[in-house]
Amino acid sequence: MPVRVGILLPTREQAMMGDYAAAPLLDFARQVEQYAFDSVWTGDSLTARPRLDPFVVLSAVGAVTSTVRLGTAALTPVLRHPLVGATMAAALDQVCGSRLVLGLGAGFPIPESEEEFAAVGVPFSGRAGRLDETAALWRQAWHTGDVPAEFMGKHVHTKGLDRLPKPHRPGGPPLWLAGSDTPGVMKRVARHYDGWLPFLPSAEQYGRAWQRIERLRAESGRPAGAIVPALYATLTVQHDEARAKAELEDYTQRYYGRSLETMSAIQAYGWGNAEQCAGWLSDYVRAGARHIVIRIGSLDPGRQLKEIAETVLPALRRTTATDTGGGSRS
Template sequence: MTDDPRPGVPRVGVLLPTGEHALAGDFAAAPLLEFARRAEQLGFDSVWAGDSLTARPRLDPLVLLSAVGAVTSEVTLGTAALTAALRPPLAGANTIAALDQVCDSRLVLGLGAGFPIPESEAEFAAAGVPFEGRVGRLDETAALWRAAWRSTRQGAPTGFEGRRWRIEGLDRLPAPHRPGGPPLWLASSDTPRVLERVARLYDGWLPFLPSAEAYGRARRRIEELAVAAGRPADAVTPALYATLAVDTDRERARRELDHYLRQYYGRTLEQMSPLQAYAWGSAEECVEWLAGRSAGTASQRHPIPAGTVGSQLAWLVTRYPDVHQALKDPRLSADELAPGAPVRLQVPQEGRPSSFLRMDDPEHSRLRGMIVPEFTARRVRGMEPAIQRLVDELLDELGALPRPADLHDVFSMRLPTLVIARLLGVPDEDSEFFTAKTRGALSQGDPEASYAAFLDMSRYLEDMVDRSVRAPGDDLIGRLATRQVAGEITRDEIVGIARLVLVAGHETTTNQIALSTLSLLQDRELRARVLADPAGLIPRYIEESMRFWSLSQDAILRVALEDMDLGGVTVHKGEAVVISIPAANHDESVFPDAGRIDVHRDTSPHLQWGLGPHYCLGAPLARLEMELALTSLFRRFPGLELATDDANSLFRRETVFHGLTSLPVSW
């Protein structure tokens, strides 16, 4: 982890399941060695082993890591965490030096003093070591090890004298492979005394804090304390020990994690969550959770889906100033055909960009310019009467339904779909087809189904373009078809534009209306405040809701055209970049108390619609639809209420845009 030459790059490791195997009565080493080999093949940066003598017995971590070092060549090897106080310190120094020789300096030692729980106390008693004073014993053990590992240096002391041990002749011990020995990280909490010890005595900090905010505060405090102790601010490597249950079914992941904790600790997830870091859900949700723990770092690299061919590493840009730069920097290309370019949708590339969204100038400007007149402020204002009539018709249909009704199905999904369909020239009766195909294409759970939906949508639009060439209508596709006849644009380019307008135009507005409504239904005080002055506050609420919900789930992709600095790290030519709009819109340095909806906040800096040459053309239309929808909805149904106690179950998973599957309401 400390070997990466690029600063600020979190690296991801995996814990060998020694404890889990021991629970099943299996102490065989071969499966664990195969696990380590597989972890290295999959691209994990490190492999770790836990430690316990009697509390949760397992294979000795130092012996096991020695074997792992023999069957791997690249991954860092670590203990998480070694209870050093249970081992004779001189023997420990010797064993660790030998292990470091076996693994060629790939070793990191996470050290723990032992949890103050009955199981740990019994373990210390069984080893004949006093439980009281274990913290001082750990710190002195670490100091003795360092003295032993450095004793062969010219002029270095060859003895050690502490409160507990006095030892001479340390230079006779074998030296570790890494000069000075492996880094020592303290596995601990965030109490003031612990942070002071970390900053003064250790090379790294390996906490298990459940709160991202507490983690960020502690990291900053360690930097301050390190400087006060005469060390560089970055002397201590920050890390995190977390348990993740990854499953496309979030509830199933939660149940699996709860079952594991009951088996392992004899405690429930509810009991353990305030004590340690846990996350569960899809891979994307777990990555997002981990990104929140990297609040002190501008950028990180993490795996992202890359079409149907697997995944690749990409820089994840999270801080507002860095996102702002990345959106406008011409050194970051949107061209999905450029070498190294990431792909978010689970569909194969076809030798050309899917739309001008994934192009650079001059092609981007040429194609984008052809539809700019369709989304001017004047053109959008002219659409208001027709959109209001459509809003009223859909609310009439909602009012005629039995209660509870699904507001999302009847209103928030249909309104933007019909608006965009009519703008394109798609018949109303085909709007449900496009809703289903759009959602299928954006899904991240089943690549084959995503591609099938993408092809169905494309074939429909191809037929529509062909018909419009023969008989162009007064709609966007008809006007583009006329330009095709004039040789200004190709059929494939029209299909790409239509597909982009259809997907982006209805998916974003659909989900923003639904989520904005959900927030008002869940927060009575917010609802009363906004509806007391709808003309003045609904537009402000819409802007704040867009910032708060930030629909695009890491879907803004770029690739570096040259080596460049971004957020204090070097992004090399050909490396992929994912620009996180949600993270930027929740940057506390720009939006204090970002996790709360505040209609009086200055939301002008929010980046929901992007920035620079790729700023969303449809933003004025989306704002108009949202304003008409929310104003009319709560005027027509002032007693509207959420008809479920489980709002979390309403959210979509495994998709590019944040949103809801349904919104049950009553009135």
């Protein structure tokens, strides 16, 4: 499977600056496509880290682009009623003509996320099981044959699935699990999801987890290539390494209220000149990653996009991985 590279739209970064305008985001997405990236992504949050709604943003992006894939990194499905989510995702897939990939998250275990769940009346406990049931319900609703009208799970019970609109892609868009490398996450990816989208802080940790997922996938009877190994990584590119690190430090402090040292222990962060950043990400490709989603760690990401396109993107595509595993539903 070839290495694909995507860019995260700065919906949260704009919101942090008090700007909710859509036009700059659409211009940014057009540039991503013009620079020959493979995909463009956007995040999701209501009150924890507010930004424009991902379904609305990606619908607009789908209307102004033609080849680039569209994705969520990551969507929190349980913040919406499962029937609403299924309908919105199907409509978005129709708009973009089967270019949609849905990276799904259960909610980060921080107080802000718990408050966000409470605001929409969804229990924070049991959120992983609730996510899995929502994914199963969506797949049932999107099935190309006769669809049972009722879905009954431990957390979700609803009717009317047989009357929902279908996505453009038969069976619906691929569903990737945005999770870490805990045993529970790896089992869920191996058994139920079309892709794995972690932000693990080292390539070595990534490689070990991916090999484990592949073993579990084979044991569960799923075919080789059923799961896309992806990566969510934050990158700050400047010619001077110290300045790049300083900019990324400012970014993490503003975004999370935490230091770069703290965040880089749990998430993938790279900084330096373009060649250094390409080398860092290439290690993940050698460890098995096949779809890299880059979040530019800057409140002014547009000025780094061209350099990433000219240096980081081709370097990653040239990288030969030691593990040629990958997926077909990217």
